[in-house]
Amino acid sequence: MASFMRPAAPVLRTSCLALSAPAARNAAFHTTSRTPLAIASTLKPAQIKKRDVAAFHATSRREILPPPPQTIEGTMNDPAPIPPTHPSEGSYHWTFERVIAASLIPLTIAPFAGGSLNPVMDAVFCGTLIMHSHIGFQACIIDYIPARRLPKTKKAFDWLLRGMTLAAAVGLYEFETNDVGVTEAIKRIWKA
Structure with a gap:
């Protein structure tokens, strides 16, 4: 005691x-x-x-990004600014993303289930795959590279994404026209 x-x-x-x-x-x-x-x-x-x-922290404190400017724009009674509406953003953009993602499922299964290796079906599949990949990487850039804090870096990554999307599209086009195509390549790898 x-x-x-x-x-x-x-x-x-x-x-x-x-x-x-x-x-x-x-x-x-x-x-x-x-x-x-x-x-x-x-x-x-x-x-x-x-x-x-x-004493409460296990690691040392390191700043990854410089702190943002400590200013307040307007007063606390001002409403939040509403961005102008645009057809390629907001709910239309979200719906387009979901339609592209959902359409990849039947486009992946259809050539193998139907037994047809149509070049038009391959082209639609490749185009949808390119759009889906571009939208996904664009969402990563928007989420992790804020335009207010890193405007030049965001612009550089946007242009890098556009260039890589174009390179992938050209590569798939060459593979479709000068080689066996995506569906036939998958079929051959599956049976190898």
Whole structure:
């Protein structure tokens, strides 16, 4: 029992000398049962030093991007700006993405189920695959490279995506016209 009260004894002596007995018991209970994180969360930011906060982190603090400018545009009572509507964005864009993704399923199965290796079916499949890939990589660029913070990097990645999409489209066109085609290649690999 004595070892249980030992951690609270210095706290009682230093911080609770002027308190009455019930208040001293309450202060001792709260100081021993609270974690250092809970105690640090009650302090004001000016009271917390870097050495105290560093004890809670396992790795060093490294900034990946420079912090954004600390400015507020307008007042807090201004409504959020509504972007202008555009047919290729918003719900139309989302619907187009879902239609492209869903159409890949029958386009992948149809040549093998029907037994027909039609070059038109291959061309439609390749075009849909190119659009699906472009939309997916474009969504990654939009999500992970913010235009407000990195406008030049975003523009560079957008042009890189366009170039890679064009290169993939030219490669698939060459494979379709000068070689056996995607469906026949998959069929040969499957039976090999």
